[in-house]
Amino acid sequence: MxxxxxxxxxxxxxxxxxxxxxxxxxxxxxxxxxxxxxxxxxxxxxxxxxxxxxxxxxxxxxxxxxxxxxxxxxxxxxxxxxxxxxxxxxxxxxxxxxxxxxxxxxxxxxxxxxxxxxxxxxxxxxxxxxxxxxxxxxxxxxxxxxWYRPEWDSDEYVPRAGLEGLREALKEAVRSQCMSDVPFGLLLSGGLDSAVVGLLLKEVLDERGEQMWTYTIGQEGSPDVTAARMMAEFLGSKHEEYLFESAEAFDVVEKVIYHLETYEPELIRSAIPNYFLARLAGSRVKMVLTGEGSDELFGGYLYFRDAPDETAFFKELRRIFGHLHNVNCQRADRMTMAHALEGRVPFLDPNVIDAVMAVDPALKMINGEERPEKWALRTLFEGEIPDAVLWRTKAMQCEGVGMNWVAELQAMCEDKVSDEEFATAAARFPLNTPHSKEEYYYRSIFDKYYSGLDKFIHVWEGGCRAAGAEWKSDQYTRAGLANVAQLGKGLGKDGADLELAAGKP
Missing domain, CATH: 3.60.20.10 (Aminohydrolase, N-terminal nucleophile (Ntn) domain)
Known part of the structure; x- marks a missing residue:
């Protein structure tokens, strides 16, 4: 052993x-x-x-x-x-x-x-x-x-609970996951989920008389960095951030794929910022809390806006929860452990999962500006978290850290793959054949280390998470979020929107 x-x-x-x-x-x-x-x-x-x-x-x-x-x-x-x-x-x-x-x-x-x-x-x-x-x-x-057979994971189960007890369950999960004999911190993305964990963590650390440490990744002027700075100031944390350039992202692609052990493009794009963030945090502490898992419980992804009814909404939650081990959990664990850092996930405490999955999906359904994504979670913390962060539009990490870096990364990948090479994609990779030069580039690197091990790769139907839902949505495509301008809502000066329409922060 x-x-x-x-x-x-x-x-x-x-x-x-x-x-x-x-x-x-x-x-x-x-x-x-x-x-x-x-x-x-x-x-x-x-x-x-x-x-x-x-x-x-x-x-x-x-x-x-x-x-x-x-x-x-x-x-x-x-x-x-x-x-x-x-x-x-x-x-x-x-x-x-x-x-x-x-x-x-x-x-x-x-x-x-x-x-x-x-x-x-x-x-x-x-x-x-x-x-x-x-x-x-x-x-x-x-x-x-x-051995894990939760009551809610059944076709016959009908969730009907309210929001009572959710805050307490989350607080207890945060408290229990502070178990450590070494210093630890919080990965503060600037989004709702890490803000919630941060707020509850501050309560625990204040009881213990300890200082909070927070870490953020992004490009200068990006929604994530802007919101994280707001939240760090609000929490009074010792805050550090790493601002990366698009060329740096391309330079670490091979390392990310080696540690991540996949060629799935959506996962790789989101793992690259995680890699930089874990490198920063890992140079300071040995353990961090994160906000992973909330979107799979509350329906936080923007394509849930198009869910036709409560039954379809809850069924989709079960579907994407079942893929966590190959997606969010794989990314979070592999990128942190690549830098000798342990990531902990209070939202995925089994008691929290049971409590949130029992909530009536009518309280999770999205209805325009009045009921945005994760409304149920937001209302639990209204008045406790700054509005600009609390009501911020959901952004996947590869989107929120910078508005144009993914397009620049894709262009760099395309430059590394000739038309002649890409023409051989179907013959070279008959299973999960790459649809773009970006995908071909990732696949070639994976093949260098893990040739023939395609069965371990989770590939979303249609190339992205949203494509596997029962309903159609134009929020996401195989290449990423269709409209990135919405991510700057309320994060500008005096509550104005960040200027993102041109694709640049």
Whole structure:
């Protein structure tokens, strides 16, 4: 068992593998990637002994010895882990409820089974590799068993709850995810979601008498940077930002694809700013909170404006939530861990997920200016967050960080692919054939490192998230958001709109 540790809980003593010897003298060991936020509560609940270390991962070994694989239903955290006995006959592996942390399983020619957090670790070791499904555990006897079965993820479920208790659930998730023995901060995008996390985080840190640290990425004058500066001043945080140029974005494309392990263009575009942001934050702290996951719970993407009814709205939430492990979670985890930084996601706490998915979709439906996207979340914090941020139009990160950099990036990619090369796209890549020179360029880089591993790539139907919905929407195309000018609403001087119509901040 091997483990490269990012030391957040008990840096001095929590080294892995953690090994226990039972009464018969046999050893068992655990390696884990992630955090178990409720490990102290689990020790009390199941009358477990105090750990030999201060590491939250140690409770996994204790629980396995007491409960076996069914322990997963009691865990609140982000994780991929393996527990194994000394002789290898008793073992299990598991992944968290929605795939916030990655895990792969590989099968060797000699019958051995391998597990790893990254695809690249298994490429030269195994005859066959599969993604370990989110919300499952695995044992040699039973294979994969789904342990995460939320009530709301059913065709028969009808959400009818109000907004009561949502703020409290979010506050508790933020509080529990502040668990750390090292300094940490907040990725402040300038959007609603990170502003909500920031507001709740400030309440927690004020109780503890600690300073807040915030980090932002973007181009000068962009909506994200403008809004993040407003919010950082409002929160009183120690704020840092990195302002990137379009040429820098092109220069890191290969590194991003190597760490991200995909060629999906929408994901790569959004990962590039994440890469710069994680590099900045990772040079200062070891852990950050983020606003990831809110859009999949509240229907924050602009194409939800065209949802025909509440049933279709909720069905679409379930669809895109089911892809989180290959999209938002993959991007957030891979870009942060590339810089020895752990990203935590309060909106994806299982208790928060249950509470928000129970809300009547009538409270989430979009109705023009009066009921914009994520109205339900915005109303919970009205009067607590500056209006320019609270009511700001939703922007995906690749859009909000700068208005023209994606077009410039695409042009740079096109310059690297000749017409003759692009003409071979169908023959060279018969599966998920690139539709543009940008896509061809990304695919060529992926093929350099992960040739033949196309099955791991999540490709949205129609080339973008919106294209897979039951309804048609002109908000997004394969190349990105159709109208970027709307993203500057209310962010100019004295509440005016930023001048974005020309495609430049």
């Amino acid at each position: 091997g483990h490269q540790r990012l030391s957040i809980m008990d840096p001095e003593h929590g080294h892995q593998p953690i090994v226990y010897t039972d009464d018969s003298g046999a050893d068992s060991a655990v390696v884990a990637n992630g955090e178990i936020y409720n490990f102290r509560e689990l020790r009390k609940q199941f009358d477990l002994p105090e750990g030999r270390t201060g590491s939250d991962s140690e409770v996994l070994l204790q629980l396995y010895q007491k409960l076996g694989p069914e322990m997963c239903t009691h865990l609140n955290g982000i994780f991929g882990f393996v527990v194994v006995s000394e002789d290898g006959r008793q073992m299990m592996a598991a992944r968290d409820h929605c795939g916030i942390k990655p895990l792969y399983i590989g099968y060797g020619a000699d019958g051995r089974v391998w597990f790893a957090s990254e695809l690249k670790s298994l490429v030269d070791q195994c005859e066959r590799i599969d993604e370990f499904p989110e919300g499952h555990y695995w044992t040699p006897d039973d294979g994969f068993v789904r």
